[in-house]
Amino acid sequence: MSSSQWSDLDRPPLRGEALERALVRPGGLWTSVRVVAETGSTNSDLMAEAAAGAPGEAVLIAEEQTAGRGRLERAWTAPARSGVFLSVLLRPEVPRVHWSWLPLLVGVSAGSALSRAAEVDVRLKWPNDLLVTVDGEERKLGGILAELTPDSEAVVVGIGINVSLREDELPVPTAGSLELAGAKVTDRETLVRVLLRTFEELYREWASVDGDPETSGLHAAYNAQCATLGRQVRVELPGGLDLVGEAVSVDPQGRLVVRRADGTEEAVGAGDVVHVRPGGMPRIG
Incomplete structure (x- = not known):
C-alpha cells in the first residue's frame, strides 16, 4: 500500500472480520465480505472470481485501488483509506429484461444510505453518479460501474465513494467528498454497514417481484432522488454526438428521456450527462 500523509487515527483501516460478522448472517443476502489492503x-x-464459478452475493472491499475504473473507461484514483471502494457479485434470479435496473438500484441504495448515515443530502445524476453540494456547488461524490460477466450469468457492481478527501486531494475540481460536504459521520465502517444493509433490503424487495421497477417502488424511488430530472442537460452520446434538451423522465427501461427544443423526445440508455446552468454554461460533468 502506498504511504499516506494521514495518520492511522485520521484514516483507520477497516476491520474486515467485524464487517463480516455484522453483515453475513443466516438467512441474509451476503455470503462473504472481504477487505484487502x-x-x-x-x-x-x-x-475473475465469477468466471471461476464463485457464488453470488459476495462483497470485496479494498483500502486502496491502483487501477480503479469508472464509467466510460475513466480511471478512478483516491488516496488509501480515503473512501469506500467496494464491488458486489450478484447472480439475480429475476428476468434479464430487468437487469438494467441493477446499477440504478445500487445508486438509490447508496444515496439513501449515505443521506441517512452521514446526514448530508446525496442526489443522483443519471444514471448513477452520486452528487453532494460543496460551497453551493454540485460536486461528484462517487460513481457506480456495473459489468455483466462474459457468460452473462452474473453482474459485478462497483461503488466508489469519496469520504475524507480534502480539496487538495481531489482528482478534478468537480469532485467532492463527504468531509467537504459537511457530513456528520465519516466513519467508513458505519457507512459500509448502512450501505450494504440498505442495498440488501431494496434488492430483496426488487427481486421478490421479479425485478419489476414499478411494483417494487424502485422507479419512484429513483425519480425522487434524481437531480437530473427537470434540468437542462447535454448528453454526450457514443459516437461523438450530443443530445441537448430537458431531462423529462426516466422510462420503464431506466433510460433517460430528453425533450429537445423542438418538442421531440429521445430516450438514451448510455451517455455522459452534463447538467447545464441557465444560459448554457455547464454545471457538472
Missing part, C-alpha cells in the same frame, strides 16, 4: 480493481477481481 490493496488491489488493482475490485470489479476486475470479482469478474
Whole structure:
C-alpha cells in the first residue's frame, strides 16, 4: 500500500472480520465480505472470481485501488483509506429484461444510505453518479460501474465513494467528498454497514417481484432522488454526438428521456450527462 500523509487515527483501516460478522448472517443476502489492503480493481477481481464459478452475493472491499475504473473507461484514483471502494457479485434470479435496473438500484441504495448515515443530502445524476453540494456547488461524490460477466450469468457492481478527501486531494475540481460536504459521520465502517444493509433490503424487495421497477417502488424511488430530472442537460452520446434538451423522465427501461427544443423526445440508455446552468454554461460533468 502506498504511504499516506494521514495518520492511522485520521484514516483507520477497516476491520474486515467485524464487517463480516455484522453483515453475513443466516438467512441474509451476503455470503462473504472481504477487505484487502490493496488491489488493482475490485470489479476486475470479482469478474475473475465469477468466471471461476464463485457464488453470488459476495462483497470485496479494498483500502486502496491502483487501477480503479469508472464509467466510460475513466480511471478512478483516491488516496488509501480515503473512501469506500467496494464491488458486489450478484447472480439475480429475476428476468434479464430487468437487469438494467441493477446499477440504478445500487445508486438509490447508496444515496439513501449515505443521506441517512452521514446526514448530508446525496442526489443522483443519471444514471448513477452520486452528487453532494460543496460551497453551493454540485460536486461528484462517487460513481457506480456495473459489468455483466462474459457468460452473462452474473453482474459485478462497483461503488466508489469519496469520504475524507480534502480539496487538495481531489482528482478534478468537480469532485467532492463527504468531509467537504459537511457530513456528520465519516466513519467508513458505519457507512459500509448502512450501505450494504440498505442495498440488501431494496434488492430483496426488487427481486421478490421479479425485478419489476414499478411494483417494487424502485422507479419512484429513483425519480425522487434524481437531480437530473427537470434540468437542462447535454448528453454526450457514443459516437461523438450530443443530445441537448430537458431531462423529462426516466422510462420503464431506466433510460433517460430528453425533450429537445423542438418538442421531440429521445430516450438514451448510455451517455455522459452534463447538467447545464441557465444560459448554457455547464454545471457538472
